[in-house]
Amino acid sequence: GRAPEAARDAGGGGKRLTVALLPKSKGNAYFISCRAGAEKAARALGVELLFDGPTDTDPAKQNEIIENWITLGVDVIAAACENREGISTALRKAQARGIKVITYDADALPDARAFFVNQATPEGIGHTLMDEAARLTNAEGEFAVILSTLTASNMQEWLKHIRARLAEKYPKMKLVAVRPCDDQKDKAQAEATTLMSAHPNLRLLMNICSPAVPGAAEAVKQAGKAGQVKVIGLGLPNENRRYVKDGVTDSVILWKTEDLGALTVEAAVALARGALQPGATTFRTAAGASYEVKGDQILLGQPFIFNRANIDQFNF
């Protein structure tokens, strides 16, 4: 029962399903962690998991991989979209061939997929980050953002919401610079060092890609400005543990990535087996957990804020 096409033709009646999981890029700790959860779920459900993606973020490569999967004849595609409009073309094509499509982490256009496993809305992320920044700086003073690349669409999306929240609620705070770090910790460290010397009144560094958080923290530590310049961002506990404990990094915001991966696979399989239908309001996984479904979005739940108090409870 290795042939996936047979599985689909048989309507999923007990045959082995193939779920293809597409990250934005490989070799990124965030997606590695998603994959770990996804693999556990796939094993539990007895489905085959394909995990592949561009080595570095590249929307064109994502499309190619999806088109290859279409030809290959997988049963479900679960994609984290680097680029909403670009990838939707390919996803629609997949749907037209009878392949089920869901998205996770970053959505495509609504008509290109059945469900979006939403770990947190861009708006939610933007607001949480901004509110946390305001809390740490008493809502006044200069701050700067370090992101992966200027052109990454999720970065721009989050930045948009950060700016909106800033304009709306925190008039005394000022975003003085936005710098890319090319997803490299070392580059983020150099950028943070320069930012602190170019903006001596900087109160906070907000890092919205995961390698930037430890990079900025190291820079702050080396500049001897721990506590004086706060560090927050989106990241993984393991990479930041030491800085959070040292009090250099104040809070790291993230959802449980393994759960995201697992939920994605669960939803994908349910969709393929017909257990998940449009219009559902809750989704119960095979493992028994229950998630809210809002319209065509399956909600993972609120993002987490890791800090000194709770970081030791997590290991990923």
Added chain:
Amino acid sequence: MSAPLLELRRLTKSFGGARALRGVDFDLRAGEVHALLGENGAGKSTLIRIVTGAHRPDGGTITVDGRPAGPLDPRTAQRLGIACIYQQPALFPDLSIAENLALRLETGGPLRRLDWPARHRRATTLLARVGAPLDPRREVRDLSMPEQQLVEIACALGAGARIVIMDEPTAALTQTEQTRLHGVVRELRAQGTGVIYITHRLEEIFALADRVTVLRDGESVGTRPAAGLTEPELIRLMVGREVAQPYPPAEHPPGDAVLRVRGLGRRDAGVRDVSFDLHAGEILGLAGLVGAGRTELARILFGLTPADAGTIELRGRIVRPRSPREAVQLGFAYVPEDRRRHGVILDLPLAHNASLASHRRLFPGGWLRPAAERRLAEDFIRDLGIRCGGPFAPAGSLSGGNQQKVALARWLATGPQVLLLDEPTQGVDIGAKAEIHRLIRGLAGQGLAVLLISSDLPEVIGMSDRIGVMRGGTLTTLLPGGAAPDAVMAAALGRATEAAR
């Protein structure tokens, strides 16, 4: 008599299918100058490149000082006291003269410290010995062909070798440097050094050589004492037949002036105030010493270094070629003196080289026509006697003289109005030389104007209708064709003579 310094037995070597050497015997004694002669492609350079370790022989033995020398590589050869001036200067263009000399002469481990002042002192001394007043700090890429040749000679001298090999050292040198080089060679001989001397200028052999070995088609035709040999005999040995009288006479008197040059100069090239007329059907020879500015003058006319003073008038129209392309369109053709760097493209096949300057004529509309190209190449291979592995052999696989013929062929194919020839027969063997002379004369007969720059004094005198002599960057004297060699030399050296007036 003691064992010969160097003894070669039954040397063979082939390149791909082409057999360059077919079992050559050769020996060199201490204190002799042994001339190695032969037509282009006879295998002379191949032979000596085996001795210096640049090539590996396919078979045969090499004995140095009576002791068999194992497989030679350049380092072993150096250690055995073999030094060589290659036909094609093996210099480092990016490095200074001093360093070029040092890299060839110094021995020792890679971690030794270098003594730069000593390197410069030594270079200055050696250059003075060969009569080349060059600044040792100059980079070799800025040197003219003859200057590079002089640096090579300095290299060979400095090595203090017991076997010195010179492969056409005088190809680009004028009489003066040649005479000085001969002095140096005699000095070496007196010190007991064995010298292998390759040349296509037969007068050198009678002036210098003790013994002569002639190669033909990769085989030794025999070794003779030089004394008692006559020129026709030598030619017969080399070519296997008589060669007609070398300099064909003019058939028509020259016509109207095609080219009028007035006050031409370019400061940074050291050329100033050159004026002359060149007539249709005329061959104007240009003589002078190395550095007299003849090459620079040709480069100006050909648009390589545009003039900053004076005028060039071509058929009554003032022209200012600013690039070779413009010059070609105006009807100039230039066979440069540095054939390896400028004359041919070594990696391109012979046929592509030959057609390179006449794309417009051969390939109307820009579409290649392989058949036409092949025909062109085959015609030249036949007419100039180019020895090669077919029209599509890379130019780099030809012997030096045959490459020169290709360089010439390229420009003959363009059908120019003014032909600028810079050392056109350097390295060309005696038979082919006569053929080229006949060709040039024939072109002039068809109304072409030819400027013939040559350091081969008999050639200038024999071929030219008039002889211009350059000195210090300007044209000082115009002599009639057939002038006495002494008069030309005197003008080149700047000594007033009766003949000049």
Added chain:
Amino acid sequence: MSPSPTVPRPALRHETVLLAVVVLEWLCFHALGPRFGTLENSFDLLRHSAEIGLLALAMTPVILTGGIDLSVGSLLGLCAVLFGKLWRDAGLDPAAAAGCTLVLGALAGGLNATLIAGLRLPPLIVTLGTYSLFRGLAEAITRGADTFTNFPSAFLFLGQERWLGLPTQAWLFAAVAIAVWLLVHRTTFGRACRAQGFAPEGARYAGLPAGRQLAAVYVLSGTIAALAAVIYTARLGQARADAGTGYELLAITAVVLGGTSIFGGRGSVHGTLLGVAALAILNNGLVHARQPREVAGLLTGALLLLALAAGTGPKLWAARRARATPPPSP
């Protein structure tokens, strides 16, 4: 194939080796992935290799002249953005916008040409500069954030549909490939490029229009990069400043895999096409063989070395053997 051998190769011709590699790859993946050999997948292959293929085609004459153009990937990004701007903000219809983009691409190539042919600066440094400049302009124009989408379906036809049975862009690609092949192998222009690559000074002394030639090669490269940008936009249905990031390296990889010498003079357009095919099949086939993407990287490295070693190996072996013959001793 090529009109006349530039240099007789003692061992196997590189293109032959490469053709064997491509066939072998095909058979291999055919065995590993049941859907690999389908027509549909072949179309995917064509569609996915069009842009890199175009850049590799543009790069071939450049490398033949002994130069390099590192700016093609960035220029693809800039042209994609400019195309988007012309269409959305200047209100041109896609065809007109595409035409203008080609002109702008030629102009950008002209900047390279001016610096390289006019001022005689080394191509590597110049295009390293424009590599940064073009990408930077694309980012500056969009402030990094702007994305152009919702192109009319008539335009998307170019990148996503079929025409006369083949993916539309495959026709364009084939046309460019034939044109470049003719240019390189059948015209005096191509010959002059080689001459220039082997010996720039020698080409000048031969009276070739060396400067104009060099300029033309870079302008052509810019134009083709612009064409690739239009096709890229049509395939993805969107234009963004990061389009084509890293494509210059992929194009260079295809060209050198195709046997073109980085020092100029040697190489062929069909070699480049085979190089593009070898890489595209590898990338596509590994998905069908269900291997992770990193393996494609690893195998690309191995393929590069093997293809080249297969060409040089026998020659080297012959040389070794020649050296191993008993030394000339009595």
Added chain:
Amino acid sequence: MKAWPRELSVGLALAALLAALAAFAPGFFAPQPLLSLAAREAPVLLVACGAAMVIVCRQIDISSGSQFAVVSVVAGLLAAEGWPPAAVATAALALGTALGALNGFLVAGLGLPSIVVTLATMVTWREGLRWWRQGAFVNLPDGLQWLGLGQTAGQWTLLATALALLTLLALAARHLAAGRHLYAVGSDAEAARLAGIRPGAVTFGAFTAAGALTALAALMNVIQSPQVDPKSGTGLELKAIAAVVVGGVAIAGGRGRLAGVLLGLLLLATVGPALTHLRIEAHWEKAIQGAIILLAVAAEGARRRPA
């Protein structure tokens, strides 16, 4: 002055940039951040020196960024295993040397073109690392950072080491026979062979030395922070080659000086921070960087007398 053509125009561009900073953003010259930045660029300088040696010898090495990452990760893992720093350093240097030697063998021994060889090793090491580590950071044990010297002393040590090595290499390039052999082989390999130099050995040596320098650079980077990012060194080869060619080393081999490489790197490394200090928005950065490179070399081209 003819002796320092390209270096001069690069020096002028750098001077102009520094003058603009002095006038509009004197904060750039604050000592501590400057020292940190310099220490971060110190490893790049070593990689650039290696690249310069390879380029002078008419080859190219685009695998240095990947070598850097491999050595960093391996050194990090060994340190995390509890190896003493000296052993880690020795192993890392040996690994880097071996990686460089492999390039050298493929280029000099098998006669394959260096661009192809190093392109191949570049993707192989990079993708192999990704496959193996899946992007996970390596957490280093405490006490490895700055080798226990303390931050300021550590940074000065790194900087001094890099500059001392640069000086030594520059002197060796000029005053040791081996250094000149690099230039000779790069200028004309056949002439070098005829002069009794072994071009293969010299080329092999250049690649091997470049590998060793890259390994040292990786070590110098590893000890600057408590974690190793397996993505470190991405794009490093391009930065090093840019510094080398902007600094006036001829890509066709045989010409160029390490002093120029230092200037080239200073220029390239200053532009990024300078733009932040001058409050120029990030999306202008690449365009301006490109323009500065072009201006620095175009100035030289316009000034040069036509050949």
